[in-house]
Amino acid sequence: MRKIKSASDLERWKEDILTKQKKHEMVLSVCGGTACHAYGCKEVRDRFAKVIQKIGGRHKIRLMFTGCRGFCEKGPIVTIQPQGIFYQKVQEKDVPLILSETIEKGKVLEHLLYEDGVTKQKVTSEKDIPFYQAQRRLVLGSNGRIEPTKIEDYVEMGGYQALAKVLFKMNPDQIIDEIKVSKLRGRGGAGFPTGLKWESCRNIPGDIKYVICNCDEGDPGAYMDRSLLEGNPHSILEGMIIGAFAMGANQGFIYVRHEYPLACRNAEVAITQARKAGFLGKNILGSGFDFDVEIAKGGGAFICGESTALIASIEGRPGEPRSKQIHTVEQGLWGKPTSINNVETWANVPLIIQKGSQWFSSIGTEKSKGTKIFSLVGKVKNTGLVEVPMGMTLKEIIFDIGGGPQNGKKIKAVQTGGPSGGCIPASLFNLPVDYDSLTQVGSMMGSGGMIVMDEGTCMVDVAKYFVHFLEEESCGKCLPCREGLKRMGEILDGITEGKGNEETLSLLEELATVVADTSLCGLGKTAPNPVISALRYFRQEFEEHLYQKRCPAAVCPSLIRYSISESDCTGCGACKKVCPTQAIEGEKKQNHRILSELCSKCGSCKEVCKANAVIVL
Amino acid sequence: MKIKTVNITIDGGSIDVEKGNTILRAARQFGIHIPTVCYLENLTPYGGCRICVVEIGHEGKDKTFLDTSCTHEVKEGMVIQTKSPRVIRARKMLAELLVASAPNVKMTQDIAARMGLLKVRFSMEDSRCILCGLCIRMCYEQMDGKALGFAGRGVRRKVSMPFETRPETCRLCRGCDYVCPGVIVPCQGIKEPGELCGKCTRLEEIPNCCPTGTFGCFCDQNPL
Numbered sequence: 001m002r003k004i005k006s007a008s009d010l011e012r013w014k015e016d017i018l019t020k021q022k023k024h025e026m027v028l029s030v031c032g033g034t035a036c037h038a039y040g041c042k043e044v045r046d047r048f049a050k051v052i053q054k055i056g057g058r059h060k061i062r063l064m065f066t067g068c069r070g071f072c073e074k075g076p077i078v079t080i081q082p083q084g085i086f087y088q089k090v091q092e093k094d095v096p097l098i099l100s101e102t103i104e105k106g107k108v109l110e111h112l113l114y115e116d117g118v119t120k121q122k123v124t125s126e127k128d129i130p131f132y133q134a135q136r137r138l139v140l141g142s143n144g145r146i147e148p149t150k151i152e153d154y155v156e157m158g159g160y161q162a163l164a165k166v167l168f169k170m171n172p173d174q175i176i177d178e179i180k181v182s183k184l185r186g187r188g189g190a191g192f193p194t195g196l197k198w199e200s201c202r203n204i205p206g207d208i209k210y211v212i213c214n215c216d217e218g219d220p221g222a223y224m225d226r227s228l229l230e231g232n233p234h235s236i237l238e239g240m241i242i243g244a245f246a247m248g249a250n251q252g253f254i255y256v257r258h259e260y261p262l263a264c265r266n267a268e269v270a271i272t273q274a275r276k277a278g279f280l281g282k283n284i285l286g287s288g289f290d291f292d293v294e295i296a297k298g299g300g301a302f303i304c305g306e307s308t309a310l311i312a313s314i315e316g317r318p319g320e321p322r323s324k325q326i327h328t329v330e331q332g333l334w335g336k337p338t339s340i341n342n343v344e345t346w347a348n349v350p351l352i353i354q355k356g357s358q359w360f361s362s363i364g365t366e367k368s369k370g371t372k373i374f375s376l377v378g379k380v381k382n383t384g385l386v387e388v389p390m391g392m393t394l395k396e397i398i399f400d401i402g403g404g405p406q407n408g409k410k411i412k413a414v415q416t417g418g419p420s421g422g423c424i425p426a427s428l429f430n431l432p433v434d435y436d437s438l439t440q441v442g443s444m445m446g447s448g449g450m451i452v453m454d455e456g457t458c459m460v461d462v463a464k465y466f467v468h469f470l471e472e473e474s475c476g477k478c479l480p481c482r483e484g485l486k487r488m489g490e491i492l493d494g495i496t497e498g499k500g501n502e503e504t505l506s507l508l509e510e511l512a513t514v515v516a517d518t519s520l521c522g523l524g525k526t527a528p529n530p531v532i533s534a535l536r537y538f539r540q541e542f543e544e545h546l547y548q549k550r551c552p553a554a555v556c557p558s559l560i561r562y563s564i565s566e567s568d569c570t571g572c573g574a575c576k577k578v579c580p581t582q583a584i585e586g587e588k589k590q591n592h593r594i595l596s597e598l599c600s601k602c603g604s605c606k607e608v609c610k611a612n613a614v615i616v617l
Numbered sequence: 618m619k620i621k622t623v624n625i626t627i628d629g630g631s632i633d634v635e636k637g638n639t640i641l642r643a644a645r646q647f648g649i650h651i652p653t654v655c656y657l658e659n660l661t662p663y664g665g666c667r668i669c670v671v672e673i674g675h676e677g678k679d680k681t682f683l684d685t686s687c688t689h690e691v692k693e694g695m696v697i698q699t700k701s702p703r704v705i706r707a708r709k710m711l712a713e714l715l716v717a718s719a720p721n722v723k724m725t726q727d728i729a730a731r732m733g734l735l736k737v738r739f740s741m742e743d744s745r746c747i748l749c750g751l752c753i754r755m756c757y758e759q760m761d762g763k764a765l766g767f768a769g770r771g772v773r774r775k776v777s778m779p780f781e782t783r784p785e786t787c788r789l790c791r792g793c794d795y796v797c798p799g800v801i802v803p804c805q806g807i808k809e810p811g812e813l814c815g816k817c818t819r820l821e822e823i824p825n826c827c828p829t830g831t832f833g834c835f836c837d838q839n840p841l
Contacts, residue, residue, distance in 0.1 A: 301770070323684070323688040325684070325688065325690060471771060471772060472770075473771065475771065475774075476770055476772065476773075476774030478667055479666050479748075480667055480711060482772060482774065483717075485771075487714065487717075507738055514707050517703070518711065520665075520667070
């Protein structure tokens with residue numbers, strides 16, 4: 001790899017890469033995100049490589065292994081450029097067919113195309129799929145176009161141009177002004193204005209400063225930071241270098257949990273390449289500015305996403321937060337001024353520098369600018385990563401992009417912001433999604449998890465799940481979080497078993513307010529949110545559990561009973577076979593029966609019954 | 618040299634305190650009682666028990682928040698309330714949580730009595746360690762032992778020696794033992810689960826309750 005020594009050098013490199021790329025007639029890209037890995041995309045890629053080599057098309061066809069493309073429901077995804085064909089759910093056995101039909105004869109394979117859920121029409125190209133149509137993929141968009149382990153791909157797309165711009169055409173104050181005017185807010189969840197954070201970090205005297213990229217993402221069902229670091233690590237590096245230059249830092253850290261092996265590996269590769277190319281290290285691009293980045297791997301504790309705990313973890317101490325009267329921009333890592341920003345925030349920085357703050361602030365609502373990536377999961381048809389402009393309504397995200405509910409059930413609520421957020425009922429789905437409106441209804445933006453729930457979800461059960469998750473992840477330093485969450489868990493356990501009285505709910509509410517009021521760090525302060533919001537919008541369900549001893553969604557095992565409908569049972573015996581506790585009796589072709597004293601209420605029989613004869617009472 | 622002071626309002630009274638002081642120290646200097654559990658003079662404030670929370674606001678601003686007075690430093694123009702309804706509600710609940718987890722530690726019973734707690738609404742446990750971390754800080758900061766630390770996370774958190782074996786740095790000085798509130802059992806001895814002490818807060822019961830005859834013993838653990 002060549003060493004880039006100046007801005008014009010970078011321009012020449014980009015042109016060289018462009019002329020080299022032109023030789024390829026076709027680009028075949030296989031999605032290599034973690035979800036697609038689970039579907040077996042590696043085998044698909046290997047098979048492609050083998051077959052392409054066999055037919056001797058290596059010079060004509062470029063095989064790319066990209067980062068996550070977002071449409072994880074339909075993985076593994078294969079796209080063919082320049083035709084723009086989008087194949088979904090590609091299996092290893094489809095590979096020879098794709099090569100012989102699509103690549104050699106130009107024929108589109110119908111059975112691999114996306115089928116529109118409503119019109120039942122096959123869609124050939126990516127941009128016509130409703131899931132992508134309503135999105136605005138500014139940050140995530142490059143994921144599908146570059147190979148994360150190839151710096152050339154990033155440079156070809158105009159990467160590191162923003163860096164050259166700030167190093168030679170701007171001074172630190174101008175950069176901070178640009179970020180301030182763009183009104184970029186922290187994407188980690190709290191939404192603190194990034195420009196202000198950078199300004200205060202810059203203004204604090206001291207020759208040693210640090211910048212940190214926070215990739216300790218741990219919300220259940222959220223994976224946008226991981227996908228960004230996996231799919232486009234150079235954009236984050238570029239953002240960090242720009243930030244470091246603006247604040248006067250010479251050392252940066254990427255804090256990533258070691259449970260994200262692909263993200264760790266890709267970030268490491270990117271750092272090595274950036275060092276070799278001269279974007280990191282001494283005298284970057286000949287500007288005289290020194291900066292380097294190291295990876296700090298975390299042990300996978302949820303609490304380490306909290307800034308002071310994260311710093312403790314990097315310093316080698318147990319990940320426990322401290323009192324935050326003195327902010328980390330004043331006293332952070334090893335007592336030095338430190339700016340910690342989320343992965344997505346860093347990835348937005350090069351975009352703002354390159355396209356200008358005016359352009360950036362034209363997207364979004366008055367107080368929240370730009371786009372936000374959400375991981376849309378749960379009971380919707382199209383799950384995956386979606387990037388939408390701020391201010392889009394929940395309805396549009398869930399029904400237009402997400403494709404609406406699965407199996408014709410009704411959507412009841414959506415949980416945003418992960419375990420620290422709250423649930424929003426369907427009646428409020430016209431709410432525009434931005435930092436302030438979400439907080440107003442008792443939830444929060446969080447890092448961007450969005451879990452959709454339908455009528456088959458019990459809200460008490462959901463609240464219980466999140467409280468137990470946080471109880472597990474609490475560091476245990478302060479009393480309200482450690483003991484309070486444990487007691488809240490106990491109370492919720494009781495409610496799902498129908499135990500409790502009139503005082504239970506008021507005790508739960510009182511406890512929740514005190515935990516939120518007195519906890520040491522953000523984890524404890526926001527931990528009761530799922531409970532408080534569930535009580536606010538779905539109090540009825542709590543009361544039904546307590547007073548009528550029934551679970552309206554038929555989820556809580558203690559309050560439900562399985563039985564087999566006599567008129568529907570065909571006597572096939574499928575349920576009898578799967579029952580782990582031998583609780584089902586009945587002769588073949590005869591009506592079957594569930595012995596309630598043996599039944600463990602696992603629901604296996606309901607899953608296998610083809611006649612829908614198993615009913616929950 | 619002139620001592621730099623800041624002006625704060627605490628429980629309605631305006632006072633000048635030395636800059637750099639914590640709210641707790643400032644309050645105690647002026648005779649305002651704030652109960653504490655994990656705080657000990659000469660050890661680094663830890664902010665773990667949260668019992669010492671106070672309501673903090675600023676002159677000319679409506680917004681207030683709760684924070685531990687042992688860790689929060691005074692700032693010019695601060696308006697502090699140590700006994701507002703919000704503080705009392707929080708402290709009461711914290712005391713309830715504390716005494717429910719360790720009813721056989723005198724300090725938790727004292728705090729509960731002080732808060733006027735008559736009933737615990739949670740299931741009682743019987744832990745002897747309240748995870749205040751005093752022993753760890755004593756060992757580390759005063760005795761230079763570095764033999765103790767926290768192990769585990771959340772509800773599995775416990776005080777432990779490295780790999781649960783006594784390191785060479787431990788000289789058996791028993792400094793940990795000396796500061797541990799868990800070694801002192803409630804006045805009348807080990808309690809049945811669910812039983813609250815607190816009789817000494819009700820004057821008419823003192824003669825029948827206090828085994829030592831010193832009356833009002835809950836005060837000695839928390840001097841002003």
